Structure formats: structure tokens, C-alpha cells
Amino acid sequence: MTALHDDALLSATGIEVAYGAAAKVKVLHGVDIAVRRGETVGIVGESGSGKTTLGRALLRLVDVSAGTIRFDGQDITHLPDSVVRPLRRRMQIIFQDPMASLNPRHQIHRILAEPLRLHGLARDEADIQRRIASVLDRMSLPSACLRRYPHELSGGQRQRVGIARAVLLEPEFVLADEIVSGLDVSTQAQALNLLKELSAELGLAMAFISHDLSVISSVCDRVYVMRHGRIVEQGLCKDVFSTPSHDYTRELIAAIPLPAPISGWLDPSPRP
Amino acid sequence: MVEMAQRHAGHLDRTQSRLELRLVLAAGFILFLVVIAIAAPWIAPHDPLDQDLFAGLLPPVNFQGSNPAYLLGTDDLGRDLLSRIIYGTRTALTVAAVATAIVTIVGSLLGLLAGWYGGWPDRIISRLVDIWMAFPPVLLSILLVAVMGAGLQSVIAAIAIVDWTRFTRVVRAETQAQARLDYVVAARALGFSRAHILFREILVNVGPVLIGLISLEMGVAVIVEAILSFVGLSVSSDMPTWGGMIAQGRQIVHTGWWVLAAPLLALFITVLAFNQLGEGLRRAVDPVMRR
Amino acid sequence: MNAPLLAIDGLHVVSENRSHAPILREVSLTLRAGQVMGLVGESGAGKTTIGKAVLGMLPRTLRIARGEVRFAGRNLLALPAGELRHIIGNEIALIPQDPQTSLNPLRRIGSQLTDGLRLRRGLTRKAALDRAADLLADVHINDPQRVLRAFPHELSGGMRQRVLIASAFALEPRLIVADEPTTALDVTVQKQILRLIRRMQEAHGTAVLFVTHDLGVVAQVCDQVTLLLGGRIVESGAVSSVFASPSHPYTRALIEAVPRYDRPQAGLRPVPPDVLELVRRELETTE
Numbered sequence: 050m051t052a053l054h055d056d057a058l059l060s061a062t063g064i065e066v067a068y069g070a071a072a073k074v075k076v077l078h079g080v081d082i083a084v085r086r087g088e089t090v091g092i093v094g095e096s097g098s099g100k101t102t103l104g105r106a107l108l109r110l111v112d113v114s115a116g117t118i119r120f121d122g123q124d125i126t127h128l129p130d131s132v133v134r135p136l137r138r139r140m141q142i143i144f145q146d147p148m149a150s151l152n153p154r155h156q157i158h159r160i161l162a163e164p165l166r167l168h169g170l171a172r173d174e175a176d177i178q179r180r181i182a183s184v185l186d187r188m189s190l191p192s193a194c195l196r197r198y199p200h201e202l203s204g205g206q207r208q209r210v211g212i213a214r215a216v217l218l219e220p221e222f223v224l225a226d227e228i229v230s231g232l233d234v235s236t237q238a239q240a241l242n243l244l245k246e247l248s249a250e251l252g253l254a255m256a257f258i259s260h261d262l263s264v265i266s267s268v269c270d271r272v273y274v275m276r277h278g279r280i281v282e283q284g285l286c287k288d289v290f291s292t293p294s295h296d297y298t299r300e301l302i303a304a305i306p307l308p309a310p311i312s313g314w315l316d317p318s319p320r321p
Numbered sequence: 322m323v324e325m326a327q328r329h330a331g332h333l334d335r336t337q338s339r340l341e342l343r344l345v346l347a348a349g350f351i352l353f354l355v356v357i358a359i360a361a362p363w364i365a366p367h368d369p370l371d372q373d374l375f376a377g378l379l380p381p382v383n384f385q386g387s388n389p390a391y392l393l394g395t396d397d398l399g400r401d402l403l404s405r406i407i408y409g410t411r412t413a414l415t416v417a418a419v420a421t422a423i424v425t426i427v428g429s430l431l432g433l434l435a436g437w438y439g440g441w442p443d444r445i446i447s448r449l450v451d452i453w454m455a456f457p458p459v460l461l462s463i464l465l466v467a468v469m470g471a472g473l474q475s476v477i478a479a480i481a482i483v484d485w486t487r488f489t490r491v492v493r494a495e496t497q498a499q500a501r502l503d504y505v506v507a508a509r510a511l512g513f514s515r516a517h518i519l520f521r522e523i524l525v526n527v528g529p530v531l532i533g534l535i536s537l538e539m540g541v542a543v544i545v546e547a548i549l550s551f552v553g554l555s556v557s558s559d560m561p562t563w564g565g566m567i568a569q570g571r572q573i574v575h576t577g578w579w580v581l582a583a584p585l586l587a588l589f590i591t592v593l594a595f596n597q598l599g600e601g602l603r604r605a606v607d608p609v610m611r612r
Numbered sequence: 613m614n615a616p617l618l619a620i621d622g623l624h625v626v627s628e629n630r631s632h633a634p635i636l637r638e639v640s641l642t643l644r645a646g647q648v649m650g651l652v653g654e655s656g657a658g659k660t661t662i663g664k665a666v667l668g669m670l671p672r673t674l675r676i677a678r679g680e681v682r683f684a685g686r687n688l689l690a691l692p693a694g695e696l697r698h699i700i701g702n703e704i705a706l707i708p709q710d711p712q713t714s715l716n717p718l719r720r721i722g723s724q725l726t727d728g729l730r731l732r733r734g735l736t737r738k739a740a741l742d743r744a745a746d747l748l749a750d751v752h753i754n755d756p757q758r759v760l761r762a763f764p765h766e767l768s769g770g771m772r773q774r775v776l777i778a779s780a781f782a783l784e785p786r787l788i789v790a791d792e793p794t795t796a797l798d799v800t801v802q803k804q805i806l807r808l809i810r811r812m813q814e815a816h817g818t819a820v821l822f823v824t825h826d827l828g829v830v831a832q833v834c835d836q837v838t839l840l841l842g843g844r845i846v847e848s849g850a851v852s853s854v855f856a857s858p859s860h861p862y863t864r865a866l867i868e869a870v871p872r873y874d875r876p877q878a879g880l881r882p883v884p885p886d887v888l889e890l891v892r893r894e895l896e897t898t899e
Contacts, residue, residue: 095798095799095800096798233654233655233825234654234825234827234866234869234870235654235865235866235869235882235883237869237871238869238871238880238881238882238883239882241871241880242880242882245880260798260799261799261871262799262873263870263871263872263873264871265873266871266872266873266876267871267872267876267880268880286876287876290873290874300800301799301800302873303803304799304800304802304803305799305828305873306802306803306806306826306828306829306831306832306833307828307831307832307870307872307874308827308828308830308831308855308867308870308872309831309855310831310832310851310852310855311832314832315803315806315807315810315832315833316807317807
């Protein structure tokens with residue numbers, strides 16, 4: 050595992066996160082995770098597993114009470130905000146609900162252009178417009194949406210704006226937090242394909258959080274299975290899903306209803 | 322899939338902004354008041370202080386015994402009511418505008434800072450608000466006027482000093498609610514500074530609540546001024562104020578009801594207009610409300 | 613005995629707003645006693661609307677243009693309100709979607725569970741509470757007495773859903789409309805709840821109209837399936853045959869688009885353009 054952490058772009062060891070007065074409620078209990086360049090890592094768990102908190106902790110959006118986070122070799126765990134902010138360009142997040150993660154009173158062109166200006170990524174205004182036009186094209190978004198507000202777009206379009214906003218900054222790491230969870234199956238496939246293509250084109254390191262094992266199996270190389278704030282199993286997707294070693298992983302897999310009727314699926318699994 | 326097929330050609334919903342009748346009427350009326358207030362010396366048919374004891378207590382036109390030179394009638398000292406109402410508009414609007422501006426800027430700023438930064442700024446500001454709100458407002462106003470002397474400044478100060486707390490409380494709560502939303506997390510993840518997020522992301526979303534507060538506050542300011550001048554604590558008695566006119570009219574309501582009715586009506590319609598303005602403005606200006 | 617329990621015949625529902633858009637287009641389906649039918653479709657397909665029509669709960673923004681909903685031979689749409697009230701809640705029950713909001717947060721579970729028993733069966737408070745405790749035991753709640761005294765917020769999501777299921781079966785209805793009953797639950801809890809619903813349904817001989825967007829759930833839990841698109845029925849039949857060999861290209865595309873952990877490449881097969889074209893044409897017809 051140390052080898053994994055050594056050449057990882059983003060890695061964390063012994064992460065603990067606690068909320069509340071006197072840090073009473075522990076949400077993460079000593080989690081180790083690593084993501085290398087070019088690989089897509091899945092983080093799967095049910096509600097209360099801590100997967101969302103882990104994602105936010107990795108991006109320094111949530112304070113950790115113990116542990117170390119390294120990005121590109123640098124220890125960023127306790128860096129002051131002013132030092133972290135320029136780093137943020139390199140590690141981006143796409144949210145589950147674009148209706149909540151896009152400022153409802155900003156037009157799309159402002160949502161996309163302001164981060165570009167902040168990080169000085171473009172040479173001039175014309176360059177900003179060019180980059181935005183290019184990413185809209187890539188996401189199959191009509192240029193008319195630039196003058197619109199988020200609620201004037203469809204759900205799928207909003208989701209693609211969220212993705213566009215993240216990739217415009219040319220990040221090296223992207224956290225996708227349950228991004229297909231609210232989508233219809235048909236739109237889901239489109240979004241997942243888009244993500245895979247982008248990841249390959251941009252050479253991204255990606256952490257994909259989801260409660261849906263099947264979705265993770267279709268986009269991720271490796272997977273971390275979380276439960277109650279701990280990682281109970283990890284490994285290559287094909288290994289974990291075909292021969293899970295932890296009971297909870299087995300339980301998760303057995304609970305997934307596949308779109309092909311299996312007689313006796315509903316029966317309780319025999320106790321070992 | 323449904324949306325994919327329907328939006329495939331790229332046509333999107335465009336929500337229409339609704340210039341409602343209420344907004345047009347309210348804004349129009351306020352504008353009308355502003356024009357009157359500014360142009361008072363040219364519009365008013367008479368000098369509001371001009372007494373003519375031979376023309377005392379004349380009723381408004383269309384009533385028996387009226388004089389067309391005095392459209393709304395006269396008070397017991399023969400002063401033209403219409404002119405006095407027109408000049409009273411000046412005081413009312415000045416107080417409304419300045420007091421509201423002070424309260425908005427001070428109260429909102431403190432509320433935004435307390436709600437966003439939390440920690441000890443919040444503790445200090447919230448404690449201050451709690452203590453401040455414990456003082457009875459009327460007493461505070463009287464104290465202020467006693468200290469500063471009567472006049473427009475004292476009235477404005479009295480209103481501002483009492484009411485800023487309300488703004489702070491509401492804006493703080495709204496800021497906290499907004500701060501919990503994902504778009505704020507997104508802004509942090511994009512690398513924006515805390516100050517930028519507060520003023521460039523959150524403030525615009527606190528706006529609708531603020532617009533409501535401001536229009537209410539303007540109505541409140543007009544009424545408080547009327548109350549203060551009713552009890553004689555407002556501006557010096559040579560300038561006519563609606564509150565002063567109400568105080569005077571109350572005493573002679575049996576002999577000249579119009580002396581009381583005119584300023585009351587003016588007050589009522591003005592406050593109504595401010596309230597409707599706020600509501601209509603929110604609907605017209607807020608992109609989210611337009612859907 | 614061979615007459616279907618529920619027969620929806622040519623149900624056509626339109627929206628009352630300016631667009632008069634059709635929400636359900638000539639929908640016809642039959643459900644026999646004891647059968648479990650999955651009503652499946654993507655968002656906006658109309659599956660929830662059918663469920664609401666059966667329950668007599670269509671919002672005022674929708675209007676029934678034509679068609680019948682026959683329950684045990686009687687057209688529910690033509691019944692006077694009094695008779696309808698006798699049927700809904702009694703012979704037709706609902707398992708709602710969101711266990712968070714479907715229970716009154718200010719009333720104890722016991723008081724909510726006994727409402728129907730006392731009102732419709734005339735049981736005394738004590739008798740109703742005893743029966744409610746039995747019902748909770750039926751849904752595998754270990755400590756019924758504690759749960760009866762509890763408030764909704766004191767229970768987990770899975771527990772709340774069990775309470776809602778108990779409530780639905782309390783009056784021994786002949787038909788239950790289950791409106792996405794497991795959508796808000798974790799997948800491991802979902803499996804337990806699905807197993808419970810199926811078990812209760814088999815024990816009581818209740819027919820179930822199971823509304824869901826999840827094709828996997830339909831495949832494992834339902835006997836019959838009806839797939840909706842844009843308010844129209846696209847395909848309908850026995851689960852075993854529809855999933856093994858779907859006849860409509862939309863059905864096939866949808867099944868293939870579902871991600872599967874046992875076939876990692878599945879789920880990255882978006883709906884092909886010719887099917888999309890079909891969908892678009894389907895949605896644009898105003899009939």
C-alpha cells in the first residue's frame with residue numbers, strides 16, 4: 050500500500066473527522082486512501098458510511114482532526130487558506146445536485162467565466178470566451194444557455210454545466226460526488242460516458258463517490274468499500290466484485306437487483 | 322431521455338419577467354411623491370405656513386361652503402391643507418430614504434459578517450443585538466431627541482438606532498442558511514476567497530429578503546416619524562409634517578374632520594405603496610421568482 | 613373469478629394548464645388478484661400518475677379526459693365521493709415513497725397506525741393497539757410496544773417504511789399501490805423491505821401496483837411489468853419474457869443501459885440515436 054501512496058497524486062493516511070462540541074461525533078475513523086494520475090477510484094458506501102465526508106476532507110473542504118493529506122507530494126493537511134486557494138485549481142469537485150451547486154442568481158456565463166478569471170488561466174477576455182465556447186461544444190450545450198439562469202436549464206444540462214465548470218480549470222484531480230444519483234438511467238449512461246472520455250482526454254485522477262456499486266463498476270479501476278466511517282475492503286473492481294473478501298461487501302453485492310430476474314433473489318442469504 | 326429528446330435542438334425555457342400592475346402602480350406613486358416633494362415650492366398652491374383666519378376651517382371642494390382656492394380645505398388657522406400635505410411629503414420621504422439607507426447598510430453589513438464568519442465576530446454582534454433590543458425603542462427615541470434636540474437629524478437617528486437590529490438578525494439568519502448550500506461549497510472548492518464568496522455569491526441570494534425588509538422599513542420610518550411628530554418630538558413646528566397635522570386634526574375632528582382625514586390618508590397610501598413596491602420589485606427583479 | 617381485479621381502460625389524462633399536454637395517453641392495463649405488476653418508466657413517463665388515478669388522488673391540475681378505472685367491476689372515476697371514500701383506504705391502500713414525510717411527526721406511531729382500525733373497523737383503542745402490535749410483528753419489528761409509543765423521528769428510515777407497510781396491510785386491502793417505496797432507502801435495507809412486501813403480499817393475497825423507475829427492482833420483485841414512455845404504454849407482459857426478450861427497442865435500450873456489476877461494460881451503452889429519434893417522435897405527437 051505504501052507504494053500506492055508513494056506515486057499517488059492525492060493520498061490520505063489516518064484521516065479522522067469529528068463534528069460537534071468537543072469533537073464528539075466521529076464520522077471518519079482512520080481512513081487511508083490514494084488516487085494516482087490517470088486512474089479512477091470508486092468510493093462506495095451506504096448512508097452514514099462517511100464517503101461524502103471523506104471526499105470533502107480530501108479537498109480540504111472539511112477540517113480533519115487527525116491524519117495527513119498529500120497532494121502532488123506536498124502535505125496540505127494544515128496549510129492556511131491563502132496557500133490552499135491557488136492549489137484548488139488543480140483539484141475540483143462535481144456535485145450531485147447541480148440545482149444546489151450552481152448559484153441560482155448567476156447566469157451560466159458568469160458561473161463559468163469567474164473561476165477562469167480568478168486563476169488567471171486565460172490570456173484575455175477573448176480567450177475566456179473561446180475556452181467557454183469550446184467546453185460548451187464538448188458538453189453538447191447550446192451557446193444560448195450562457196445567458197440563462199440555472200433553473201432555466203434542464204436537469205441534464207445543469208449537470209453538464211457542473212462538469213464544464215470543473216474541467217475548465219484544467220484540474221489534475223476531480224472528485225465526482227454522487228453525480229449520477231438523481232439521473233434517469235438513460236441520462237446516466239450519457240453522463241458516465243462523458244466523464245470517462247474527459248478523464249482519459251485530460252489525464253485526470255478521479256475519485257468517484259456513489260452508493261451504487263454497479264455504477265462504480267462501470268467507471269472505476271479500483272474501489273474502496275466504506276461502512277460506518279471505515280474502509281472495510283479495497284482493491285481492483287474486477288477482483289472485489291467477483292470475489293469479495295468482506296462480509297459487508299458480499300451483502301452489498303447481494304442486495305443489488307439486476308435487470309434480469311433471478312429466482313430466489315429475494316430469499317435471505319444463507320447464514321455462513 | 323425525455324429531456325434529451327425534447328431539448329435536443331437546443332431550445333430552452335425562457336422565463337418571462339413580470340412587470341406586474343402592482344409594481345407599476347406602487348413605483349409610479351412613489352415617483353409621483355418624490356416629484357411632489359422636490360417641486361413643492363412650485364406646485365403648492367399656497368404657502369403652507371400662511372394663516373388666514375377668515376378662511377379657517379373650510380371643507381374640501383364639493384362640500385358645502387368650500388372655496389375652490391383651497392382644494393382640500395383649510396385647518397383652523399386658515400392654512401391650506403393641500404399645500405401642507407405637499408410639504409409634509411418632504412419630511413416623510415427624507416426620513417424614509419435616509420433612515421432606511423443607514424439601517425440597511427449598517428444592519429446588513431453586520432448581519433452578513435456575523436452570519437458568514439461566525440466565531441467571535443458573530444458572538445460579539447449577536448450579543449450586541451440582544452442587548453440593544455432589550456431597550457424599549459420609544460424610550461430610546463425620546464432620549465435621543467432630548468439629547469440631540471428636535472430636528473430631522475434626531476428623527477432619522479432615532480429610527481436608525483432602533484431598527485438596525487432587526488436587519489442584522491434577519492440578514493444573519495439568511496446568510497447562515499445560504500452558507501450551508503452547495504453553491505457556497507462549490508465556490509470554496511473553486512478557490513474564491515471568503516470575502517469574495519460573501520459579497521459576490523451570497524449577497525445576491527440574500528437580496529430578495531433584503532428588498533422585502535427595505536420596503537417594510539421605509540413604511541415603518543414614515544410611521545415612526547409621524548408618531549414622533551404626533552407627540553411633538555419631531556422637527557421644529559414651522560415645517561408641516563403629516564404626524565403633526567394628525568395631532569392637530571385630532572383635536573378638532575368634530576369641527577373639521579378633513580383636517581385629520583387628509584394626512585391620515587396620505588400616510589396610509591404612502592406606506593401601502595412602499596409595501597407593494599417591495600413585493601413587486603422582488604418578483605420583477607429576482608430571476609428565480611420569475612419562473 | 614377470472615375477471616381482473618383492476619382494469620384500466622383507455623385512461624387519458626391531460627394537464628389543465630395552457631398547454632393541455634397529455635400526461636397519460638389511452639393507458640389500458642389489467643391486474644389480477646394477487647398479482648404484482650411493476651409500473652416502470654423514467655421521470656415524467658406517467659407511472660406515478662396512474663397510481664394516483666387509481667387512488668383517486670389526481671391533483672386539480674390534471675383532468676381525466678376519458679377512460680375508466682374499474683376496480684372489482686366498478687368504475688372508480690364515476691363513483692360518488694362517499695362510496696369512493698369507502699373503497700380508498702379500505703380495499704385499496706397506499707405505500708408511499710418517502711418515509712420521512714409520510715408520517716405525522718407530532719403523533720406517536722401507535723396513534724397513527726390505529727386510525728384506520730378504529731375508524732373503519734370500529735375497534736376500541738385497546739383492541740386497535742393490540743392489532744397494531746401484531747401488525748408490527750408481522751413486518752419484523754422486534755419491539756412493537758416501544759415502536760408504538762415512539763415518534764417517527766425516533767425510528768430509522770427502514771423502520772419507518774416497515775410501519776408504513778404495516779399500515780397499508782392493516783385493513784387487508786385487495787390492492788396496494790406502492791409508490792417508489794424503496795427509492796429513498798439504502799440498497800441493503802431496500803432488499804429487506806422488498807422481501808417483506810412480497811411476503812406480506814403473498815400471505816394476504818393482495819395485488820400490488822408497484823411504481824418504480826428501477827428496472828432491477830421490477831425484475832426481481834414483480835410478476836408483470838408495464839413500461840411507460842411519455843404517458844403511453846410501450847411494452848407490457850410477464851417479467852420473465854419481457855426481460856428475456858424485449859420486443860420494443862426502447863425497452864431493450866433501457867435494459868441495456870442499466871449498469872451491472874457483473875457486466876462492467878453495461879451501463880455505458882447510452883440509448884442509440886435511432887431509439888432516441890423514436891422517443892422524440894413519440895413525445896411530440898399530441899394525441
